[in-house]
Amino acid sequence: MTASARPGTGTATSMIEDTATTATRIRSLIPGGPGTLLGPAPDVTESAEAYADVGGYRYTGAPADLLERIADAGLLGRGGAGFPAAVKLAAVRDGDGVPVVVANGEEGEPGSVKDRWLLRARPHLVLDGLAHAAAITGAAHGYVYLSDPYAAGHVRRALAERPTPLPIEVIETGHTYVAGEETAVVRRINGGPALPTAKPPRPFERGVADRPTLVSNVETLARIALIAARPDLRHDIARTTLLTLSRDSGTDLPGDDSALLTEVPYGTTLGTLAAELGAADSSGALMGGLFGGLVGPGWPSLALDHAALADAGTALGCGAIRFLAPAACPVAAADDAVDHLTAESARQCGVCVSGTAAIRDTLRALAAGTAGIDAPERLEHWSKTLPRRGACGLLDAAAAGTAGSLLRAFPSLVRSHLGAPCPVCASRPPSGGHRLVVPVPHVADAVPGTEPFPHLCPR
Amino acid sequence: MKLFLDSTRCQGYGLCQEHAPDLLELDEWGYASVVAVDVPPEEEDAARACVESCPNSALRLEN
Ligand code: SF4
Numbered sequence: 361m362t363a364s365a366r367p368g369t370g371t372a373t374s375m376i377e378d379t380a381t382t383a384t385r386i387r388s389l390i391p392g393g394p395g396t397l398l399g400p401a402p403d404v405t406e407s408a409e410a411y412a413d414v415g416g417y418r419y420t421g422a423p424a425d426l427l428e429r430i431a432d433a434g435l436l437g438r439g440g441a442g443f444p445a446a447v448k449l450a451a452v453r454d455g456d457g458v459p460v461v462v463a464n465g466e467e468g469e470p471g472s473v474k475d476r477w478l479l480r481a482r483p484h485l486v487l488d489g490l491a492h493a494a495a496i497t498g499a500a501h502g503y504v505y506l507s508d509p510y511a512a513g514h515v516r517r518a519l520a521e522r523p524t525p526l527p528i529e530v531i532e533t534g535h536t537y538v539a540g541e542e543t544a545v546v547r548r549i550n551g552g553p554a555l556p557t558a559k560p561p562r563p564f565e566r567g568v569a570d571r572p573t574l575v576s577n578v579e580t581l582a583r584i585a586l587i588a589a590r591p592d593l594r595h596d597i598a599r600t601t602l603l604t605l606s607r608d609s610g611t612d613l614p615g616d617d618s619a620l621l622t623e624v625p626y627g628t629t630l631g632t633l634a635a636e637l638g639a640a641d642s643s644g645a646l647m648g649g650l651f652g653g654l655v656g657p658g659w660p661s662l663a664l665d666h667a668a669l670a671d672a673g674t675a676l677g678c679g680a681i682r683f684l685a686p687a688a689c690p691v692a693a694a695d696d697a698v699d700h701l702t703a704e705s706a707r708q709c710g711v712c713v714s715g716t717a718a719i720r721d722t723l724r725a726l727a728a729g730t731a732g733i734d735a736p737e738r739l740e741h742w743s744k745t746l747p748r749r750g751a752c753g754l755l756d757a758a759a760a761g762t763a764g765s766l767l768r769a770f771p772s773l774v775r776s777h778l779g780a781p782c783p784v785c786a787s788r789p790p791s792g793g794h795r796l797v798v799p800v801p802h803v804a805d806a807v808p809g810t811e812p813f814p815h816l817c818p819r
Numbered sequence: 820m821k822l823f824l825d826s827t828r829c830q831g832y833g834l835c836q837e838h839a840p841d842l843l844e845l846d847e848w849g850y851a852s853v854v855a856v857d858v859p860p861e862e863e864d865a866a867r868a869c870v871e872s873c874p875n876s877a878l879r880l881e882n
């Protein structure tokens with residue numbers, strides 16, 4: 361396995377052979393150095409010593425001062441919702457009882473790899489960030505929650521390398537679309553299944569062991585640790601983000617699709633990102649994992665900015681963006697996305713079971729050219745009436761995210777699918793989301809031959 | 820007073836809606852959705868009745 365990784369070159373190869381995308385490259389679009397996540401050797405695991413050498417584990421200031429810097433920097437959560445990190449930290453600190461902090465590394469979006477890469481490559485940065493979050497909130501217990509066995513191995517070894525004063529437990533879960541949703545995280549840590557619960561209460565009010573609980577994405581925690589080490593760079597740290605970019609080639613030939621893990625400043629346009637991937641000729645993109653839906657004509661000028669994307673009816677979500685090559689059909693892409701969501705529905709909420717199936721069947725009929733003339737109207741109706749009806753956001757991703765955005769971004773293309781089978785859709789029936797999977801870049805050990813779990817499948 | 824529906828419990832019997840047609844709607848599959856989370860004062864009795872009517876305890880009121 362180590363033979364396939366070339367430390368320091370920024371090129372990583374995954375062991376996964378059964379996805380259309382055979383390898384995920386790593387390349388930053390900003391100059392590396394302090395205050396960045398993708399260091400000079402993103403394909404090698406950082407040791408405790410190497411992390412300390414770049415300023416880690418060194419902050420001795422008051423937690424309240426660090427919180428102030430996080431607030432001043434305007435750091436937003438990187439799990440998907442983009443909520444201000446400082447507001448969430450303060451709410452947990454001010455809750456009723458001794459808080460609990462959770463580093464959430466369970467990345468359910470098939471097109472995102474950044475969280476698993478971060479845990480595999482820079483576990484100390486995440487653990488340092490978790491310790492800062494505990495200090496700020498007054499938590500007495502921490503958890504790292506994930507499903508990737510490789511990441512779990514790296515985190516466990518990092519904890520053994522440098523024991524922390526804060527007791528930290530690693531909780532492994534099964535890899536599903538909803539397992540990383542914050543109430544599912546809490547339910548699993550409390551001993552239940554990793555399935556969402558109805559809100560309220562939200563975890564910041566009542567979570568693990570009924571205590572106020574911070575469930576924070578691992579990239580958010582890593583950026584908190586970067587801000588602690590380099591407060592002078594806090595604005596830059598808050599204004600950059602990890603992204604997983606991929607390209608749907610429109611064919612199922614192995615290796616035709618390509619993927620890139622990158623770090624960019626907010627404000628970068630989709631056109632610039634697509635060019636990095638050789639996807640400048642795309643007809644559109646699937647945004648935010650499956651939460652932002654499809655963007656169509658005019659997409660290259662869209663800038664990565666939460667407000668601007670919201671105005672355009674889309675979202676950055678967890679930072680996964682999938683470009684659609686000219687040979688790919690957006691209807692087929694929507695069909696595949698909803699097929700995946702329907703399969704991943706936790707089947708707890710009746711409205712989600714019925715709603716996702718109805719949207720899937722309608723998109724399937726559209727792709728097959730057998731949809732009734734009222735299909736767009738039905739999709740439109742569901743895109744407006746189903747969001748916020750389930751206990752979690754999966755139904756929203758299918759209804760507003762995918763179906764609603766398809767109608768908005770490609771209205772004439774949708775109409776052209778009425779009554780005539782689309783040859784592109786026919787050649788690519790839905791894959792249950794298999795095609796959407798981007799492989800996690802392989803991360804080698806700094807010390808060759810000490811892979812934590814060389815026998816495990818690196819999904 | 821706020822009315823909340825736990826959609827993991829709603830089985831779509833529709834009993835609730837008869838008691839509070841202005842607070843809840845039923846969709847094409849029979850599942851309930853809350854149209855008025857903030858219950859107006861004159862609807863508070865109806866809200867209590869609909870909460871009690873649900874055989875699955877899917878509805879909840881909070882002050
Ligand atoms: S909305 Fe769907 S995925 Fe989410 S909890 Fe309900 S059934 Fe499960």
Ligand code: SF4
Binds near residue numbers: 830836851872877
């Ligand atoms: S009575 Fe209960 S289960 Fe039936 S529709 Fe109303 S909320 Fe759902």
